[in-house]
Amino acid sequence: MAGVLRIHFTRQDLLLMQLAGQSDPMWEAVLGTHVLVAPAGRLTPRLSAWKANARRKIDPEVRSACRLLMDLAPADASYFPDFLTPIEAMEGLDAGLDALRSTPRSRIRHELGFASKRRALPNWTCSLARGEGEAMQDVARSFQIINDRLIRPDWTQVAAALEMDRSQRLSALERSFSSLLDSMYPFTWNDPVLSAPYPMDWDIRLGGRGICFIPSYFCDRSPVAIVDPKLPPVVVYPLQVASRRTAHDEALGALLGDNRAKVLVSLRTASTTGGIAAMAGLRPSVVSGHLKILRNAGLVESERQGQHVLHTLTPRGAVLTTENNPG
Template sequence: MGYLIKVSPQDIVTSRFAISPLMVTKQALWLLSGRWEAGVWRSWIRQAREPYGRLLVERPGLGPMVGLFRGGHYNIDFPAPPPDGVNTSLETELATVRATPAAQAHREITRNLEGMPRPAGAVLEVLFSPDVVGLFADALEAVWTRIVSPIWPRVHAILERDVVQRAGRLATYGWAAALDDLSPRVRWRPEGVIEVTPAEQEVALEGRGLLFVPSPFVSGISSYLEHAWPYAISYPARGTGIPHETPDGLATLIGRTRARVLLELAVPATTSQLVRLLGLSLGTVGGHLAALRGAGLVTANRVGRGVLYHRTALGDSLVSPSAPRS
């Protein structure tokens, strides 16, 4: 569903960006179950299918929960509540899930099932059991532990990099800059409206702001604008599709690690973000950045207390020779 979201000047102050390990875990299940295309995560999904298959057997809530997934329609809300901030822990989010009253969970499941084929009796027994909230939470915790947590340091660095840049744009330049390249479905209208197409419903923020939650897995926009929720939008994080393998020619020219640094700077990043993205030491990353700056491939500027590194036009042309030069 699309929306016309009316905003006020106060909404810039109250809007925020957040990172959710639990939302990422649930979205990983959409990939693992084949509901979404794996895209740049295809290799990781192949490796994760075996532990995912074992969890389907071991965790009785996992199959019934995944069976509720459907595109273009309502999906249950309680297994992935909006996070409170950038560094909300999985444990905190799971505690919120486990506090969901069973009656609320059953209402959401009933709504989710509308228009779907009737599940098998054993599945319905799980969905409408008094323990369904705990069964779903246990399943999500197991998927996080065995499948998602090993890649979380890199995923978190991707999401954090996106959050820092977009939050800075919103605070400094306003809505148009913050929403730029968020999604083809989202645009800022000068009369004070965020349009999420196809716009079918109007929502007024009235000073409550929006919660923006980036994801490494989604390819489009997911809106959480139910009255019982903080108003939130999940969107694709910039930099997710940066290739992990460096072109041999570029690696031969400047070295494989420096080529990786240059590729990652398709999206500007700090030294500490590059450390987490590449799994290297601070000194190693700093040395490569100094060499790239000396060659005119990278530049830096101070943002607040940190230093943000960017590729120069020469760096862009080296990575993508066909790219237009500024």
């Protein structure tokens, strides 16, 4: 990263700080396309697993949708237009797409002009800048296709990972605002400034407006911020679901096999198959196979609760995953 993002807080901003309870489907669509083109070896295991699965679903329609979004928001851009990720999308994709289609022509032209100062834009974006309705409909259709074909099919896994991250953040908040900010990788909190690596040097001065932090399954390594100071301050950050691997976990891996041990250790907190997959960085189908073996061994039990199956450790499984067990 070539620069630093610095978010300047006042006491009022700490009181008005919000932690979103869910991800934003339009941010996830944009950042999901970035994952698809990320260099091999750069991604975390869970994103590598998602990418491998998603690439099998790409047909000409999906490829065209991804190309259009990446024309506007390429993975290596230091800035992409804020109108692509309206705050209304926190109410759902339909609300976000309605807001996108209603973007004033003057704002579209301004933000595309700002982007063009940093990189060359494709010729078709001239139609978008002129406010031609069909160009914006194409953008909205691309969001819909990517969500329907690539994002939503894995949403149980995404939602489980988001819930784990939110639980960790709220646990930190119980201690203090500072603990919450300290817990949000890759940020560094040095009161009153929260900073993180960023593609360019950028300062956000909240000035008592507060800020909303949105966790993202597909945000990789560095946060992304809304640039326009006239818009509500929003920062999307990469969620963290993996826990530190201990010597005990390593020994368990040698005993059971690394992936099976990851599944077992993930169940120190009860979870769904998707949640385990997110924590362990494995495909849900792989997790299901390991769960069957662990159930047969009397280490795990599973119970349907509504639409999901919740997996928990049996007393024997809990003993096996407990560090410094004197047994």
